[in-house]
Amino acid sequence: MYKDFKGNKVYFSTGGLNLVNDKETLCFVHGAGQNHYSFTQQIRYFVSQGYNVVAPDFPGHGFSEGNQTTSIEEDMLWLAELLAFLKIEKATFIGHSQGCLTILELAEKKPELVMGLVFVAGAMSIPVNDFLIDTSINNPEKAYDLMVTWGQDSYGSFSISDWPGHNHLAEGNAIMKMNDPSVLSTDLKSCNLYENGKQAASTININCLAVLAKFDMMTPLKKGLQMVENIKQCDYKILECGHFLPIEKPKELNALIKNYLNS
Amino acid sequence: MSEKYKFDTMSLHSGHVPDKETGSRAVPIYQTTSYVFKDTDEAAALYNMEVGGHLYTRISNPTIATLEQRLASLDGGVSCVACSSGMAAMHLVVTAICSSGDHIVASNKMYGANINLLQHTMTRFGIETTFVNPNNLEEIEKAIKPNTKLVFGEVIGNPGLDVMNVPEVAKICNKKNVPLAIDATFNTPYLMKPITYGANILIHSLTKWIGGHGIAIGGAIINGGNFDWGNKEKFPTISGSHFALNGISFWEEFGPSALTAKIRAEGMYNFGPSLSPNNAFYILQGIETLSLRMKKHIENTKMMLKFLKENEAVSWLRHPDLEDHPDHKIAKKILPLGSGSIIVFGIKGGRDAGKAFIENVKLSSHLANVGDAKTLLIHPGSTTHSHLSSEAMKMSGLTDDMIRLSVGLEDIEDIKIDFEKGFKAAAKISSKRS
Ligand SMILES: Cc1ncc(COP(=O)(O)O)c(C=O)c1O
Numbered sequence: 001m002y003k004d005f006k007g008n009k010v011y012f013s014t015g016g017l018n019l020v021n022d023k024e025t026l027c028f029v030h031g032a033g034q035n036h037y038s039f040t041q042q043i044r045y046f047v048s049q050g051y052n053v054v055a056p057d058f059p060g061h062g063f064s065e066g067n068q069t070t071s072i073e074e075d076m077l078w079l080a081e082l083l084a085f086l087k088i089e090k091a092t093f094i095g096h097s098q099g100c101l102t103i104l105e106l107a108e109k110k111p112e113l114v115m116g117l118v119f120v121a122g123a124m125s126i127p128v129n130d131f132l133i134d135t136s137i138n139n140p141e142k143a144y145d146l147m148v149t150w151g152q153d154s155y156g157s158f159s160i161s162d163w164p165g166h167n168h169l170a171e172g173n174a175i176m177k178m179n180d181p182s183v184l185s186t187d188l189k190s191c192n193l194y195e196n197g198k199q200a201a202s203t204i205n206i207n208c209l210a211v212l213a214k215f216d217m218m219t220p221l222k223k224g225l226q227m228v229e230n231i232k233q234c235d236y237k238i239l240e241c242g243h244f245l246p247i248e249k250p251k252e253l254n255a256l257i258k259n260y261l262n263s
Numbered sequence: 264m265s266e267k268y269k270f271d272t273m274s275l276h277s278g279h280v281p282d283k284e285t286g287s288r289a290v291p292i293y294q295t296t297s298y299v300f301k302d303t304d305e306a307a308a309l310y311n312m313e314v315g316g317h318l319y320t321r322i323s324n325p326t327i328a329t330l331e332q333r334l335a336s337l338d339g340g341v342s343c344v345a346c347s348s349g350m351a352a353m354h355l356v357v358t359a360i361c362s363s364g365d366h367i368v369a370s371n372k373m374y375g376a377n378i379n380l381l382q383h384t385m386t387r388f389g390i391e392t393t394f395v396n397p398n399n400l401e402e403i404e405k406a407i408k409p410n411t412k413l414v415f416g417e418v419i420g421n422p423g424l425d426v427m428n429v430p431e432v433a434k435i436c437n438k439k440n441v442p443l444a445i446d447a448t449f450n451t452p453y454l455m456k457p458i459t460y461g462a463n464i465l466i467h468s469l470t471k472w473i474g475g476h477g478i479a480i481g482g483a484i485i486n487g488g489n490f491d492w493g494n495k496e497k498f499p500t501i502s503g504s505h506f507a508l509n510g511i512s513f514w515e516e517f518g519p520s521a522l523t524a525k526i527r528a529e530g531m532y533n534f535g536p537s538l539s540p541n542n543a544f545y546i547l548q549g550i551e552t553l554s555l556r557m558k559k560h561i562e563n564t565k566m567m568l569k570f571l572k573e574n575e576a577v578s579w580l581r582h583p584d585l586e587d588h589p590d591h592k593i594a595k596k597i598l599p600l601g602s603g604s605i606i607v608f609g610i611k612g613g614r615d616a617g618k619a620f621i622e623n624v625k626l627s628s629h630l631a632n633v634g635d636a637k638t639l640l641i642h643p644g645s646t647t648h649s650h651l652s653s654e655a656m657k658m659s660g661l662t663d664d665m666i667r668l669s670v671g672l673e674d675i676e677d678i679k680i681d682f683e684k685g686f687k688a689a690a691k692i693s694s695k696r697s
Pocket of ligand 1: 348349350351374376377417421446448449467468469470480481482633
């Protein structure tokens with residue numbers, strides 16, 4: 001769905017349906033250099049499970065126009081304002097990768113918005129090495145290649161999934177190419193700069209879920225588990241896949257989110 | 264293009280790991296029409312294409328999906344739909360993109376059925392085609408109109424062996440925001456991957472080199488995921504609300520895979536040209552040795568070209584790897600490993616000599632196919648085009664002395680001996696005439 005928001009055309013996927021006032025809302029928050037297509041196999045599934053779904057493309061990503069946000073704090077404010085604009089008072093937030101930092105920040109600064117939190121392949125901080133940042137500035141397409149190939153375990157690299165006919169690597173690449181070329185480097189720098197994750201995690205007072213990837217080369221499992229330890233009540237599950245878990249293990253992720261929502 | 268593994272490794276492994284329950288190393292043949300749903304929730308999710316999985320083999324099947332995933336990874340596409348034949352693939356692409364009132368620009372040097380579908384069948388449904396010389400870039404650009412929804416051509420044309428300048432045509436299509444669909448049957452991903460040159464959609468007749476053994480008819484559509492379908496006025500059935508899946512927009516929900524999602528949800532669902540799981544298995548067996556076979560096909564083709572060039576009975580010889588071929592320069596650039604294993608040549612003595620040649624070879628099979636492991640021949644003048652006069656054949660770019668040779672994997676010395684017998688018989692006719 002397209003809306004004019006803060007002077008720009010902004011897109012957020014609702015799974016093809018209009019938002020309805022009395023339904024619970026799930027908000028999917030994409031990661032660095034991604035857009036709402038990271039959650040293709042989650043969005044329509046949860047819509048048909050009876051939820052409102054809002055999966056925004058952050059400015060410059062996917063179909064959204066406008067100047068990119070340059071820090072996790074700005075990401076969080078943009079998201080909070082978008083929800084206010086859509087008159088959504090509370091939601092369960094599902095973040096992937098950088099999206100986990102955004103929702104950690106939101107949990108601390110805008111707790112009144114948060115009904116639930118699901119961290120997918122996330123951590124409290126995501127330091128990015130200089131090589132990847134430099135590549136994302138000088139040769140974004142090369143950086144997409146690197147991220148996409150690091151982001152899948154060997155099964156994913158052989159396109160092993162239940163999604164008939166899909167090739168994860170090329171699809172991951174195509175999704176990243178839909179964004180403005182400057183998007184990835186700006187996102188990676190935002191990740192690199194963010195230092196408030198541990199503090200934010202310690203303030204969370206609700207029951208959360210973390211779904212982590214055993215072979216994650218972008219946000220290593222160890223760092224995901226540190227986040228789990230820093231949150232008062234955070235269940236976690238480890239899936240046998242790489243960083244792009246929502247594409248590699250969609251059914252498992254959906255079942256875990258569903259279970260969390262029902263608990 | 265993102266690839267973790269190399270071509271030969273992907274040919275063997277993409278889309279499949281040993282079966283978790285049985286340990287089966289080979290891809291199992293799921294010879295089933297349908298799949299038991301775990302619960303109503305799962306059934307609804309599958310019908311609605313919310314998550315991956317299988318519900319009915321007309322739409323998808325695990326053995327066929329392995330084939331699709333393997334083809335998508337070999338060609339660098341985002342997704343693939345396999346179907347019952349190369350022609351089914353062509354039809355699915357045209358009907359997924361075009362509606363009555365739309366226009367296509369297509370090469371005038373394509374496989375006969377590709378031309379017939381556009382020239383005679385689709386016109387009955389209000390889809391018009393302008394046929395152009397595939398290497399006249401100006402003509403292609405000029406032919407694109409506001410209602411043009413597709414540009415179509417073959418990398419190596421059948422049977423004329425013209426080579427389309429895919430990178431340059433892709434640039435024009437990109438500028439005009441029209442998708443470029445390429446029939447990549449004659450090159451296979453081993454010789455060239457058109458998506459890396461900017462093509463948006465591929466179709467393959469899997470019947471030919473990809474299957475490689477002349478045992479199964481099949482086709483595939485590979486989606487490059489590199490075309491922006493966002494213009495709702497131009498592509499209303501892809502980016503606007505569509506009746507399938509509760510009125511969603513394929514573009515908004517599936518993005519790079521919008522076209523293949525539409526083909527599955529509409530084309531496979533409503534037309535139903537599904538591949539059989541058994542044929543998918545046969546074709547997968549073929550793919551396991553695709554690069555080995557293509558290397559030998561090319562090697563044998565080189566030797567056959569030398570043999571034919573030096574042979575008295577041959578009046579002319581055409582192959583894009585020959586320097587005198589009009590598209591040799593383009594071929595060298597985009598097909599550096601070789602321009603395929605089809606050779607066309609003329610036989611001295613015209614139509615009757617051609618007939619005598621065909622009737623006197625034994626190892627080489629006279630039939631209507633290409634891309635088999637075995638050497639194949641056809642003489643259009645005495646078969647597919649026998650009803651046409653020499654002049655009428657010329658009009659369709661053919662001559663009555665023309666032989667189309669699909670070079671196989673035999674020891675080429677044996678094929679040469681076989682050909683000598685045919686040439687001898689042809690020479691008798693030729694000398695009687697003179
Ligand atoms: C270039 C080309 N495209 C498409 C086809 C059609 O393929 P199929 O016979 O699998 O329908 C053929 C078959 O000869 C072909 O040569």
